[in-house]
Amino acid sequence: MVKYRIAVAARKGGVGKTSISCGIASILSTLGKRVLLIDLDPQSNAAYALGVDPTAPGTAEFLTGQNPVPLSAASGLDVLPGGPNLTSQQIQSLHPEDLADAIEALNYDAVLFDCPPGNESLERLGIVAANIALVITNAHPFAIMGADRVMGILEDYRSKGRRGPQQWSIVMSQVDERRAMDKQLPSQLFEMYSDVHNFTIHQDVNVAQAGAQQSPLMEYAPKSRAAQELTEIVDWLSQVD
Secondary structure, eight states, rough: OOSSEEEOSSSSSSSHHHHHHHHHHHHHHTTOOEEHHHHHHHTHHHHHTSSOOOTTTOHHHHHTTTTOOOOOEETEEEEOOOOGGGGGGHHHSSSSTTHHHHGOOOOOEEEEEEEOOTTTTHHHHHHHHHEEEHHHHHESSHHHHHHHHHHHHHHHHHHHTTTOOOOOEEEEEEETTHHHHHHHHHHHHHHHHSSSSSEEEOOOOOHHHHHHHTTOHHHHHHTTHHHHHHHHHHHHHHHOO
Protein backbone atom coordinates (compact mmCIF):
# COMPACT_ATOMS: atom_id res chain seq x y z
CA MET A 1 0.00 0.00 0.00
CA VAL A 2 1.15 3.54 -0.76
CA LYS A 3 2.12 5.14 2.57
CA TYR A 4 1.78 8.79 1.61
CA ARG A 5 -1.28 9.68 -0.46
CA ILE A 6 -1.31 13.45 -0.66
CA ALA A 7 -4.08 15.57 -2.17
CA VAL A 8 -3.05 19.11 -3.09
CA ALA A 9 -6.19 21.19 -3.55
CA ALA A 10 -7.18 24.83 -3.78
CA ARG A 11 -10.52 25.21 -5.60
CA LYS A 12 -9.28 28.55 -7.07
CA GLY A 13 -6.69 28.59 -9.84
CA GLY A 14 -3.51 30.64 -9.88
CA VAL A 15 -2.53 30.11 -6.25
CA GLY A 16 0.57 27.99 -6.83
CA LYS A 17 -1.03 24.59 -6.25
CA THR A 18 0.67 22.81 -9.16
CA SER A 19 4.05 24.38 -8.38
CA ILE A 20 3.74 23.12 -4.80
CA SER A 21 2.69 19.65 -5.98
CA CYS A 22 5.67 19.43 -8.32
CA GLY A 23 8.06 20.85 -5.73
CA ILE A 24 7.04 18.40 -3.02
CA ALA A 25 7.20 15.49 -5.48
CA SER A 26 10.72 16.57 -6.47
CA ILE A 27 11.87 16.81 -2.84
CA LEU A 28 10.42 13.43 -1.90
CA SER A 29 12.17 11.78 -4.84
CA THR A 30 15.54 13.24 -3.83
CA LEU A 31 15.02 11.67 -0.39
CA GLY A 32 14.95 8.24 -1.96
CA LYS A 33 11.16 7.87 -2.18
CA ARG A 34 9.47 6.39 -5.23
CA VAL A 35 6.98 9.09 -6.14
CA LEU A 36 4.07 9.28 -8.56
CA LEU A 37 2.35 12.57 -9.31
CA ILE A 38 -1.17 12.02 -10.62
CA ASP A 39 -2.31 15.11 -12.48
CA LEU A 40 -6.07 15.51 -12.16
CA ASP A 41 -6.09 18.82 -14.03
CA PRO A 42 -7.41 18.86 -17.63
CA GLN A 43 -4.78 21.53 -18.36
CA SER A 44 -1.99 19.00 -17.60
CA ASN A 45 0.30 21.73 -16.26
CA ALA A 46 2.09 19.45 -13.79
CA ALA A 47 3.29 17.17 -16.56
CA TYR A 48 4.58 20.13 -18.57
CA ALA A 49 6.31 21.69 -15.55
CA LEU A 50 8.13 18.43 -14.82
CA GLY A 51 9.31 18.05 -18.40
CA VAL A 52 7.22 15.14 -19.62
CA ASP A 53 4.72 15.00 -22.47
CA PRO A 54 1.50 16.64 -21.19
CA THR A 55 -0.49 15.04 -24.02
CA ALA A 56 0.57 11.44 -23.34
CA PRO A 57 -1.92 8.89 -22.00
CA GLY A 58 -2.22 9.44 -18.28
CA THR A 59 -4.74 9.92 -15.52
CA ALA A 60 -7.90 9.60 -17.62
CA GLU A 61 -6.68 6.32 -19.08
CA PHE A 62 -5.62 5.11 -15.63
CA LEU A 63 -9.09 5.82 -14.27
CA THR A 64 -10.69 3.80 -17.06
CA GLY A 65 -8.44 0.75 -16.60
CA GLN A 66 -6.17 1.20 -19.61
CA ASN A 67 -2.90 0.93 -17.63
CA PRO A 68 -0.91 3.83 -19.09
CA VAL A 69 2.82 3.80 -18.38
CA PRO A 70 3.81 6.63 -15.99
CA LEU A 71 6.36 9.02 -17.49
CA SER A 72 9.72 9.48 -15.77
CA ALA A 73 10.48 13.11 -14.88
CA ALA A 74 13.53 12.40 -12.72
CA SER A 75 15.09 9.55 -10.80
CA GLY A 76 12.33 8.19 -8.58
CA LEU A 77 9.72 10.64 -9.87
CA ASP A 78 6.99 9.55 -12.30
CA VAL A 79 4.00 11.44 -13.68
CA LEU A 80 0.59 10.53 -15.03
CA PRO A 81 -0.38 13.54 -17.16
CA GLY A 82 -3.79 15.14 -16.98
CA GLY A 83 -5.49 16.38 -20.10
CA PRO A 84 -8.85 17.18 -21.69
CA ASN A 85 -10.04 13.55 -21.51
CA LEU A 86 -10.55 14.16 -17.78
CA THR A 87 -13.58 16.28 -18.69
CA SER A 88 -15.32 13.41 -20.48
CA GLN A 89 -18.67 12.19 -19.25
CA GLN A 90 -17.16 8.82 -18.42
CA ILE A 91 -14.64 10.37 -16.01
CA GLN A 92 -17.07 12.88 -14.55
CA SER A 93 -19.47 10.03 -13.77
CA LEU A 94 -16.97 7.98 -11.77
CA HIS A 95 -17.69 7.12 -8.16
CA PRO A 96 -15.61 9.30 -5.77
CA GLU A 97 -13.81 6.16 -4.51
CA ASP A 98 -12.72 4.89 -7.94
CA LEU A 99 -9.29 6.55 -7.85
CA ALA A 100 -8.72 5.33 -4.28
CA ASP A 101 -9.44 1.79 -5.46
CA ALA A 102 -7.23 2.13 -8.54
CA ILE A 103 -4.08 3.15 -6.67
CA GLU A 104 -4.17 0.27 -4.19
CA ALA A 105 -1.95 -1.92 -6.37
CA LEU A 106 0.63 0.79 -7.14
CA ASN A 107 4.21 0.27 -6.04
CA TYR A 108 5.17 3.77 -4.83
CA ASP A 109 6.15 5.25 -1.50
CA ALA A 110 4.18 8.43 -2.17
CA VAL A 111 1.44 9.45 -4.58
CA LEU A 112 0.45 13.10 -4.99
CA PHE A 113 -2.84 14.16 -6.51
CA ASP A 114 -2.68 17.58 -8.15
CA CYS A 115 -6.37 18.47 -7.91
CA PRO A 116 -7.82 20.90 -10.45
CA PRO A 117 -9.46 24.23 -9.68
CA GLY A 118 -13.17 24.52 -10.31
CA ASN A 119 -13.97 20.86 -10.92
CA GLU A 120 -15.46 19.26 -7.83
CA SER A 121 -15.80 15.78 -9.35
CA LEU A 122 -12.10 15.53 -10.12
CA GLU A 123 -11.15 17.22 -6.86
CA ARG A 124 -13.17 14.70 -4.85
CA LEU A 125 -11.44 11.79 -6.60
CA GLY A 126 -8.12 13.12 -5.31
CA ILE A 127 -9.40 13.94 -1.84
CA VAL A 128 -11.05 10.56 -1.27
CA ALA A 129 -7.90 8.75 -2.48
CA ALA A 130 -5.66 10.68 -0.07
CA ASN A 131 -4.77 10.20 3.57
CA ILE A 132 -3.20 13.67 3.85
CA ALA A 133 -4.29 16.95 2.28
CA LEU A 134 -2.56 20.25 1.60
CA VAL A 135 -5.01 23.10 1.08
CA ILE A 136 -3.40 25.93 -0.87
CA THR A 137 -4.36 29.59 -0.81
CA ASN A 138 -2.86 32.98 -1.42
CA ALA A 139 -4.01 36.35 -0.13
CA HIS A 140 -6.80 36.86 -2.66
CA PRO A 141 -10.24 36.77 -0.99
CA PHE A 142 -11.56 34.34 -3.61
CA ALA A 143 -8.63 32.00 -2.90
CA ILE A 144 -9.40 32.06 0.82
CA MET A 145 -13.06 31.31 0.06
CA GLY A 146 -12.00 28.40 -2.14
CA ALA A 147 -9.70 27.01 0.54
CA ASP A 148 -12.54 27.29 3.05
CA ARG A 149 -14.77 25.17 0.81
CA VAL A 150 -12.09 22.48 0.55
CA MET A 151 -11.61 22.53 4.31
CA GLY A 152 -15.35 22.11 4.73
CA ILE A 153 -15.31 18.95 2.59
CA LEU A 154 -12.36 17.54 4.54
CA GLU A 155 -14.02 18.20 7.88
CA ASP A 156 -17.34 16.74 6.66
CA TYR A 157 -15.72 13.53 5.40
CA ARG A 158 -13.75 13.03 8.59
CA SER A 159 -16.72 13.70 10.87
CA LYS A 160 -18.79 11.12 8.97
CA GLY A 161 -16.04 8.50 8.96
CA ARG A 162 -15.71 8.49 5.18
CA ARG A 163 -12.59 7.73 3.15
CA GLY A 164 -10.26 10.65 2.77
CA PRO A 165 -7.60 12.58 4.67
CA GLN A 166 -7.49 12.29 8.41
CA GLN A 167 -4.92 15.08 8.66
CA TRP A 168 -4.34 18.20 6.63
CA SER A 169 -2.60 21.53 6.66
CA ILE A 170 -3.17 24.88 5.03
CA VAL A 171 -0.40 26.37 2.92
CA MET A 172 -0.11 30.10 2.39
CA SER A 173 1.43 30.47 -1.06
CA GLN A 174 3.05 33.27 -3.08
CA VAL A 175 3.52 35.37 0.06
CA ASP A 176 5.26 38.73 -0.28
CA GLU A 177 5.13 40.80 2.91
CA ARG A 178 5.60 44.00 0.90
CA ARG A 179 1.98 43.60 -0.18
CA ALA A 180 -0.65 44.74 2.29
CA MET A 181 -2.97 41.76 1.76
CA ASP A 182 -0.09 39.35 2.29
CA LYS A 183 0.65 40.93 5.65
CA GLN A 184 -2.94 40.34 6.70
CA LEU A 185 -3.24 36.78 5.39
CA PRO A 186 -1.59 34.84 8.23
CA SER A 187 -3.72 36.42 10.95
CA GLN A 188 -6.90 35.84 8.91
CA LEU A 189 -6.11 32.18 8.40
CA PHE A 190 -4.93 31.58 11.94
CA GLU A 191 -8.21 32.98 13.21
CA MET A 192 -10.26 30.82 10.83
CA TYR A 193 -8.27 27.63 11.39
CA SER A 194 -6.56 27.94 14.74
CA ASP A 195 -6.35 24.16 15.11
CA VAL A 196 -4.91 23.41 11.64
CA HIS A 197 -1.19 23.12 10.96
CA ASN A 198 -0.03 25.83 8.55
CA PHE A 199 2.92 26.64 6.31
CA THR A 200 4.08 29.72 4.44
CA ILE A 201 5.65 29.59 0.98
CA HIS A 202 7.07 32.96 -0.06
CA GLN A 203 7.13 34.28 -3.58
CA ASP A 204 10.17 32.80 -5.30
CA VAL A 205 10.99 33.33 -8.97
CA ASN A 206 12.83 30.01 -9.01
CA VAL A 207 9.51 28.16 -8.84
CA ALA A 208 8.18 29.79 -12.00
CA GLN A 209 11.52 29.43 -13.76
CA ALA A 210 11.77 25.74 -12.89
CA GLY A 211 8.35 25.17 -14.45
CA ALA A 212 9.20 27.26 -17.50
CA GLN A 213 12.41 25.28 -17.97
CA GLN A 214 10.45 22.04 -17.46
CA SER A 215 12.78 20.96 -14.69
CA PRO A 216 11.99 19.53 -11.22
CA LEU A 217 12.70 22.12 -8.54
CA MET A 218 15.42 20.09 -6.84
CA GLU A 219 17.31 19.87 -10.12
CA TYR A 220 16.80 23.51 -11.05
CA ALA A 221 17.20 25.33 -7.71
CA PRO A 222 17.77 22.93 -4.79
CA LYS A 223 19.02 25.70 -2.47
CA SER A 224 16.24 28.18 -3.23
CA ARG A 225 13.97 29.61 -0.55
CA ALA A 226 11.02 27.75 -2.02
CA ALA A 227 12.88 24.43 -1.81
CA GLN A 228 13.72 25.10 1.84
CA GLU A 229 10.15 26.03 2.73
CA LEU A 230 8.65 23.11 0.83
CA THR A 231 11.07 20.81 2.66
CA GLU A 232 9.38 21.91 5.90
CA ILE A 233 6.13 20.53 4.51
CA VAL A 234 7.85 17.27 3.55
CA ASP A 235 9.26 17.01 7.08
CA TRP A 236 5.73 17.39 8.46
CA LEU A 237 4.40 14.77 6.05
CA SER A 238 6.98 12.29 7.34
CA GLN A 239 5.61 12.73 10.86
CA VAL A 240 1.97 12.14 9.93
CA ASP A 241 0.73 8.68 10.84
